[in-house]
Amino acid sequence: RTMKQTMIRLLALALFAGATACSDDDAITPPDAVRHTFTGMFPRAVDVEWERRTPYLVAEFDDAGSDTEAWFDDAGKWYMTETESSYTALPEAVRTAFETSNYASWRVDDVERILHHVRGTLHALDVERGAQEYELYYTDDGTLWQAVPDIDGLRDELLP
DSSP: OOHHHHHHHHHHHHHHHHHHHTSOTTOOOOOHHHHHHHHHHOTTOEEEEEEEETTEEEEEEEETTEEEEEEEOTTOOEEEEEEEOOGGGSOHHHHHHHHTSTTTTSEEEEEEEEEETTTEEEEEEEEEETTEEEEEEEOTTSOEEEEEEOSSSOOGGGOO
């Protein structure tokens, strides 16, 4: 064999090994009760992937073109749904409240609409200025419900 053939075979072997090592062994199959609740709530969901964020089971999926997450307990009780949104899709009262707040000069990094089992509809704006990041939670009427430093990117403060 030539050195070139050997290198190509080694590269192919490394790529194959890397691809198989990256398989999603962490994916879980939720209990029947969770799947039943999920399919009833999100009949149009595609590309569904489940993961455990203790103590919750979280489905990440596409719902009518929007990246969405739904949170459940092991018994199938729904807790929260987060759907990717845009700043322009926010209610006018929320945009006005943000634009007249102390955070108005901060960069809006991400916007999500949250349906919560207790708190109802919230709008989450992930904002940043320099190294500081906050998650701002507004109600539909533009009330700033909570401003939380974003430390780990999870919305645990909303649960249960």
